[in-house]
Amino acid sequence: MLLLYQSNRIEVLADALAEAMRAQPAAALVPETVVVQSSAMARWLSFALAERLGVAANVDFRFPASYIWSLFGSVLPEVAPQSPFEPEVLRWTFLRLLEDDEDLPRQPRLAHYLREADARQRYELACRLAEVYDRYLVYRPDWIAAWSEERLLGLGPDEAWQALLWRRAAPEAAAPHPREQFYAAIDSDPAARARLPRTLHLFAITALPPMYLDVFARLAAHVDVHLYALNPCREYWGDIVRRRVLARQAAGEAAPAPYAEVGNSLLASLGLHGCSFFDALAELQAHQIERYVAPQSDTLLATLQRDILELRERGEAGVPRARVEPQDDSLQVHVCHGPLREVEVLHDRLLDAFERDPTLQPGEVLVLVPQLERYAPAIEAVFATAPEHLRIPYSIADRGLVRESAVVRAFAALLDAPQGRMETESVLALLEHAPIAARYGIDADALAQLRAWLRETGVRWGYDESARAALGLPATREHTWRAGLDRLLLGYALPGESLYDYAGVLPYGDVEGSEAVLAGRLQSFVEALHQHAEESQRTRTFEAWRLHTDRLLGEFFALDETQETEAQRLRAAAQAL
Known part of the structure; x- marks a missing residue:
C-alpha cells in the first residue's frame, strides 16, 4: 500500500515517520530504510528521530537513484552491484569510445571538437555526456529505447552521433534497463516478492522523475511505502498560473488553459516545480493522510503562510489586504554589498x-x-x-568533498603540484595544509623560519639544473631547491660562518643547534615532493592509481581519527575507479 502523508511542517512529517516506525518496528538487525534527497536532510532527520524515539539506530538513509538500483539487484541476481548507467561509470565508457572508436570522429558534429581536443578536454566532454545521458535515462527512456533499436526520432542534428555513442557504449550499459524485468518478477514470482523490503519510507521528497515515482508506485502494490510530502498548500493547486501568464492568455499571446486561476500569486510564481510533482502524486492510488497546521499568529510571515495554505489571494473579492504592524519584523529584507x-x-x-x-x-x-x-x-x-x-x-x-575535507583539499593540492615548476611559494603552500605539515612536524613558526631561510639562500624555483633543462631552459643550478638545501645543510656542518665556498657551495651560516632538525625536515619534504613529481609523469592503470593514492597518503599525511575517516573517502573514490 502507498501511504501519502502531507503537511506544511517538516516537524509534523518527522512525527508521522516516528509513529510509523514505532507502530511497525523492524527486526533487531534489519535496517529501516529511509530515502531522502540530500545528506543534510539525512543528518537533520537522524537527530529528529532520536528526539522522538529516544534512539535512532540502524536507519539506512539512501538517495533515490542508488536505492532503486539496489532494489533491482535484490530481486534480479543478474543485475550488477553498481549501475552501469551511473554517470561515474558512463564517463569512463564514453571516454574510451571518444579516444578509440573509429566511427565517432567521423560524425560531423563531433569531428571538429575531437580533432582539436586534448586528453583533458575529451575527459570533460565524457563527463558532460555522462550527465546528459543520465537525464535521458530518467526523463527520456523512450529515446534510449529507440536508439538501442537503431531508430532515429528526428530530434535534431545531434541525434545521430548521440544514438551512435549510446549503441557503442559497453554492452552492459547499452542493454535494456532492468526496470521492466523487475516489474515482471515482483508481479509474478513469490520468491522475488520475498526479497522486497518489509516497508519503505520516502521522506520530504520534493521532486522525483516519473520513472522513479513509477518504481515506488509499483513497489507499493506489494509492500507498504510511506511517502512524506512537504506541501505548503492543503488545496489542489495544480491549475494555478502566474498573473503574467493569465495576462498573455487574455491578450491572445498564449493558448488559454482550462480552469486556470491565480490562486495565490506567490505560490503560482515560485511553486511551478513543486506543482508538477504534486500533480503526479495526485494521480497515484494512495491512502491520503493530511496533517496540515495553520499558523496561529498574526505576523506578516504567518499571514503569508496561512494564505498559501488556504490558496488565498489578498486583495481579491472578500479577502482584504493584511495590515502590517510597524513592529512586525517576521519578514526582513537586507540589502548588502557582498x-x-x-x-x-x-x-x-x-x-x-x-x-x-x-x-x-x-x-x-x-x-x-x-x-x-x-x-x-x-x-x-x-x-x-x-x-x-x-x-x-x-x-x-x-x-562538495573537496571543499568540505581538509585532507581532500591537501591531496588535491599535492596532485596539482607536479604541474608547476616547484616555485618557492607553491611548495611552502603545501605545508600550510595541516595534514601535510603534521607529517613533517612543521608548525606556523617553523614555516615562517623556512620562508626566511629560503629567501636568504636565494631559492626561487626548480628542483635542480636537470629539472630546468627538461623545460628547455639553461641547466643552471643557481636559485634551485638543491642549491639552497645544500647551503643550509653545509652551513650547519661547517663550524662558524664560512666566507668561502666548499666544493662549489657557499655555506649558509644561520642554521644552528636544533634548527638542523627543521632543515632536515625540509630536505625530506622537498625530496619526497621531487620524487612525486617524477612519478606523476608515468601512465598508470586504475589499480595502479589506487595503490599510488595509498602511498601518497602514507608518505605525505599524518592523520588524526577524523582525518583518517576523510582519507577513507579518498581511498573509496580511488577504489571506485
Whole structure:
C-alpha cells in the first residue's frame, strides 16, 4: 500500500515517520530504510528521530537513484552491484569510445571538437555526456529505447552521433534497463516478492522523475511505502498560473488553459516545480493522510503562510489586504554589498533572535543559501572567528568533498603540484595544509623560519639544473631547491660562518643547534615532493592509481581519527575507479 502523508511542517512529517516506525518496528538487525534527497536532510532527520524515539539506530538513509538500483539487484541476481548507467561509470565508457572508436570522429558534429581536443578536454566532454545521458535515462527512456533499436526520432542534428555513442557504449550499459524485468518478477514470482523490503519510507521528497515515482508506485502494490510530502498548500493547486501568464492568455499571446486561476500569486510564481510533482502524486492510488497546521499568529510571515495554505489571494473579492504592524519584523529584507556583509548581518540578526527568545536553540535554525560554495568562505570567516561569547554553533551541509575535507583539499593540492615548476611559494603552500605539515612536524613558526631561510639562500624555483633543462631552459643550478638545501645543510656542518665556498657551495651560516632538525625536515619534504613529481609523469592503470593514492597518503599525511575517516573517502573514490 502507498501511504501519502502531507503537511506544511517538516516537524509534523518527522512525527508521522516516528509513529510509523514505532507502530511497525523492524527486526533487531534489519535496517529501516529511509530515502531522502540530500545528506543534510539525512543528518537533520537522524537527530529528529532520536528526539522522538529516544534512539535512532540502524536507519539506512539512501538517495533515490542508488536505492532503486539496489532494489533491482535484490530481486534480479543478474543485475550488477553498481549501475552501469551511473554517470561515474558512463564517463569512463564514453571516454574510451571518444579516444578509440573509429566511427565517432567521423560524425560531423563531433569531428571538429575531437580533432582539436586534448586528453583533458575529451575527459570533460565524457563527463558532460555522462550527465546528459543520465537525464535521458530518467526523463527520456523512450529515446534510449529507440536508439538501442537503431531508430532515429528526428530530434535534431545531434541525434545521430548521440544514438551512435549510446549503441557503442559497453554492452552492459547499452542493454535494456532492468526496470521492466523487475516489474515482471515482483508481479509474478513469490520468491522475488520475498526479497522486497518489509516497508519503505520516502521522506520530504520534493521532486522525483516519473520513472522513479513509477518504481515506488509499483513497489507499493506489494509492500507498504510511506511517502512524506512537504506541501505548503492543503488545496489542489495544480491549475494555478502566474498573473503574467493569465495576462498573455487574455491578450491572445498564449493558448488559454482550462480552469486556470491565480490562486495565490506567490505560490503560482515560485511553486511551478513543486506543482508538477504534486500533480503526479495526485494521480497515484494512495491512502491520503493530511496533517496540515495553520499558523496561529498574526505576523506578516504567518499571514503569508496561512494564505498559501488556504490558496488565498489578498486583495481579491472578500479577502482584504493584511495590515502590517510597524513592529512586525517576521519578514526582513537586507540589502548588502557582498556575501561577507550578508553573512555578518545574518550573524547579528541571529544573536538578536537568541537574546529576545531564550528558548530558541541553534539547532532550530536553518539557513538556506542558493550558492553554497560562494558563501561558505564568508560563513567560516564570520561564524568561526566570532568572539567566544558571541560564537554560534554551526555546520555547513552538502558541501562538495573537496571543499568540505581538509585532507581532500591537501591531496588535491599535492596532485596539482607536479604541474608547476616547484616555485618557492607553491611548495611552502603545501605545508600550510595541516595534514601535510603534521607529517613533517612543521608548525606556523617553523614555516615562517623556512620562508626566511629560503629567501636568504636565494631559492626561487626548480628542483635542480636537470629539472630546468627538461623545460628547455639553461641547466643552471643557481636559485634551485638543491642549491639552497645544500647551503643550509653545509652551513650547519661547517663550524662558524664560512666566507668561502666548499666544493662549489657557499655555506649558509644561520642554521644552528636544533634548527638542523627543521632543515632536515625540509630536505625530506622537498625530496619526497621531487620524487612525486617524477612519478606523476608515468601512465598508470586504475589499480595502479589506487595503490599510488595509498602511498601518497602514507608518505605525505599524518592523520588524526577524523582525518583518517576523510582519507577513507579518498581511498573509496580511488577504489571506485
